Amino acid sequence: MARKSTIKLLLINESDNEGERLISLFRNAGRVARAQRASSAEDLHSLLEQENWDLLIANDKHPEIAVEQCLEHLKKQQSDIPCLIIRDSNADAALEAGASDVVSSDDDQRLIFAAFRELRHLETYRELYATKEKLSDAEERSEMLMSKSQDAIAYLSDGMLISSNPLFCQRFGYDDPDDLDCAPIIDLIDAGDQESFKNLLKTQISNGEGSTDFNFTGINQAGEGFSAAMRLNNAVFDEEPCIQLTIKEQGAESNSSSGGNPDIDPATGLYSYQYFLSQLETANQQATAGTQVSTLLYLGLDKFTSIRSRYGITHAYNILLDLAEFIQAKSDEANCLAHYCDDSFTLLMPNTGTEKAKQYALDLCQQISEHIVEVDGQSIQCTVSVGLVAIDGKSQQEANQLIDNAFSASEKLREDADNEGVGNGAELYIHVREKKALGDANGDDELDAFIQEAIEDERFTLTFQPVVSLRGTSGDHYEVRTTMTSDEGEALGPNQFLGNINFSSINTRLDRWILLEATKKLSAHTENGHDTRVIINLTNNALQDETLIPWLSVALKAGGIPPQALIFQFLEADITDFLKPAKTFAEAVKDLGCKISITNFGKVDEPFKALNHVGADYAKIASELTEALQSGGDTQEIKSMVTTINESSTQAIISGVENAAALAHLWQIGVDYIQGGYLAGQSGEMDYEFTDIA
Structure with missing residues (x-):
């Protein structure tokens, strides 16, 4: 959030007049605020899904939403919105429920101070997330460029290879980059050139700038020699200084595919699985950062095995192609649709909550069931079972696990259906938190998570x-x-x-x-x-x-x-x-x-x-x-x-x-x-009748 940008306020209070008063306070303090008051719990849920708010201010005067109820709702959504509570007593309850601060109703100046403090914290958090995103993107691009480079590239630290791309491995006769991890570079160079290489390496490390070219005889895995040219550059890998080795392939030509888009599956015309996975990972990262909520759909064709047995592999595949075209026509351009495996598709709906996505899925199921597919002169109708997963940053799961969860929801729908194997509907996956055992907690993070879960589950008592x-x-x-x-x-x-x-x-x-x-x-x-x-x-x-x-x-x-x-x-x-x-x-x-x-x-x-x-x-x-x-x-x-x-x-x-x-x-x-059992034991309440025994 830029320093002078409009502050987006979400209000839980008694009236729009109070909202105008708060806006006026921010205006007098030199900031422009735009406020929206939640009229009900349902309205609050909708507003949280629609907007990326900067600050929530609540008091105890809302006719329908209690402060603790509001904070509990935010906690369940794992929202990063800072919350300021205006009340004159029982502040500890609000702080315990997750409030950022509690301010008395007659202290407007402190309210503004607290608001600006929380906004600065939120800005720092968002800048940190954006920086991490940029770093992650840069590292991903670097890895992609390295893997797709027409040059053989490796990174060297303390004389050992710490990373290499497939072409570098192939150049030396290895199949897997892992085979060269921690291998001494000197083992890949002919004995007659090793001393020269050591001297050049020392020079490159000490200079720190420019590059050094080296013609040498390489030794492949079979022990055979080959002539090659290597360039040495100073670089950074995993935040550590190192040397980049580049072996230029002679006569390398651009090896691009026949003009096709690599992000598109040529067989179905849908997005490729790898592209879909990258988009899902991006959506997951955005949800974790609190910048966007999305929904993942897994669409499985019901009774596909029976269809394939009845109509054959070729016709069954044509049915899938027909469904792919139909689903694509019913999907917004902003969505990402991919053919996941034989009988299923995956659909990512960015910036879409589960309620809207489920309604879309139910409508789509109805439309597919009414859609007629012509196969070898026969008209058939199909149904699909749709599993949905909220991508909201709460479960902290990887992209592949999210797909597995959506598949589980799809399978559950079929298992619960009256017509065996035919879901023809949509089921939302509900994440069940795995209970942690205290003795099994490994490290501070897991131990802290255990205590947090035990508190939430009310396992601690006084x-x-x-x-x-x-x-x-x-x-x-x-x-x-x-x-x-x-x-x-x-x-x-x-x-x-x-x-x-x-x-x-x-x-x-x-x-x-x-x-x-x-x-x-x-x-x-x-x-x-x-x-x-x-x-x-x-x-x-x-x-x-x-x-x-x-x-x-x-x-x-x-x-x-x-x-x-x-x-x-x-x-x-x-x-x-x-x-x-x-x-x-x-x-x-x-x-x-x-x-x-x-x-x-x-x-x-x-x-x-x-x-x-x-x-x-x-x-x-x-x-x-x-x-x-x-x-x-x-x-x-x-x-x-x-x-x-x-x-x-x-x-x-x-x-x-x-x-x-x-x-x-x-x-x-x-x-x-x-103190002791002769007087009284432990009790859940302070109910002992004290008498003077002095």
């Missing part, structure tokens, strides 16, 4: 266990834990699944979900008059992510959460392993008004070093160190630890309290908070 004060401290406390539902439906505790979530780079997707869900629950709970604080367990990624604190600050303000109600808890081992970022994190959250807790405390060699380093407000002592409390054993060591914790202005928490005997000991050693 539980709350009360933490009770022994000192009569005001306010209720709950520890927040995350559980995950396994593929077998079993609820897994954090110790059972967090060990498999090991990113090589920083990723806080799960931490952010935990924070959003916990604060959402807390907000609803405090609205009922409860004075409650939550201890939220986070991973070490949260300590290292420098963007988390600014994001958290915005989320707290938007959700109206008092910062002192949040206590962020980390494993002692994570604090120790990431001591410097832990200190930075602790200082930042305390500036916000939040607090820090260390869990599993006391297991490292110098536990109080970490505690004092981050200035922890709470220390939850490791359960292994408190076992004596349950059995009535010696409690002197744990009492000493609690005393030192308190001297550090930190409050001690002991969990695993399972009986009254342990409770009696805890009174004596100065513990501040207790």
Whole structure:
């Protein structure tokens, strides 16, 4: 999007008057905006298919479309349109649903700032995509030119061949370019010329410009010599400097075909399969970039085997030619129609959504069924089964897989038909996402995808266990834990699944979900008059992510959460392993008004070093160190630890309290908070009845 181009706004609000007000805001800020208001959910769907929008602005006043519904629709379409939400409360819900930002209704200036920021981001994204497209096209053209060149060409790096075209291979007696990959070039040159070649190669590399010609005796695969002339040029291959070798074929003439268009199949007059595949790949790339949505159709002739058996191969082929001409006549010029295999055609409908394409397919099926084909003096009528696939960038699949999916839809139509083998209709392929297993995730991308899918499938849930004060401290406390539902439906505790979530780079997707869900629950709970604080367990990624604190600050303000109600808890081992970022994190959250807790405390060699380093407000002592409390054993060591914790202005928490005997000991050693099955287990809600047991 150019800097001064017209901004295309899609609006979800109460009236056209509000739309005019927003247009006026952009005009006053020096930009021209053209706005379109969606009147209904159906209208929204249609507008998203028709136009490539720059920005969506929504509020909660639309009579039919809720903000979260709109954002969910965009998420399903995997749209890249930035979304700004105008609302005065519950901003976290909108942010969680995918909003780019949330702006209060009385802050028009910030709305414009946010809009220009998102437009810059969108412009950068589109420029990046365009650059990648140009690079891809350039590389594709380069490869095509190399493969079709009348010269024998190869690329050389560190004395080894890294790529070669078919003519180069043939020149040296090889059938496949792969046979020469990583082969030493010196092996293809006669021993008498090798020293000269080495010197010329060094000269060419050092000069960096111009070219060097070299007459030599080549050695082919059979060990036979032949005279040849080679030109050396500096080049770049796969973004690495290299040397291009060109062997000119003597007497080479232009070897073009007999004037025919190579993109056209001479047998049917339709586009060739290779050309169709290239167009499909282009459409797929455009869909991934969000610049265009297309639809692929696979048209299979019903009962073709029976037709061929009855009328013979020649007549069956003539029937296909007749159908090819008929379908081509019913197809727009913008579409790309190809003969895919014996009994089928493929049709690409660019810039066309599935609803329009399916209606076209149904009409075409009707027209084909009424079309009469004359074969050897007989009149016959045929039917086709059409499978459709949306090319919308959502499935991230290659072109061949898209064709296979369209074929599957065509076959499903036939299987479900009342008349066996005769679909005579159209079926849309529905992509079913393959479930990923946590243990099978390979690399950060797959691991991140697993977490995203688990969140979307609601496999993560939060539980709350009360933490009770022994000192009569005001306010209720709950520890927040995350559980995950396994593929077998079993609820897994954090110790059972967090060990498999090991990113090589920083990723806080799960931490952010935990924070959003916990604060959402807390907000609803405090609205009922409860004075409650939550201890939220986070991973070490949260300590290292420098963007988390600014994001958290915005989320707290938007959700109206008092910062002192949040206590962020980390494993002692994570604090120790990431001591410097832990200190930075602790200082930042305390500036916000939040607090820090260390869990599993006391297991490292110098536990109080970490505690004092981050200035922890709470220390939850490791359960292994408190076992004596349950059995009535010696409690002197744990009492000493609690005393030192308190001297550090930190409050001690002991969990695993399972009986009254342990409770009696805890009174004596100065513990501040207790937790365990004796009081209450974990629950999906914050519903514990706190009483003063001090």
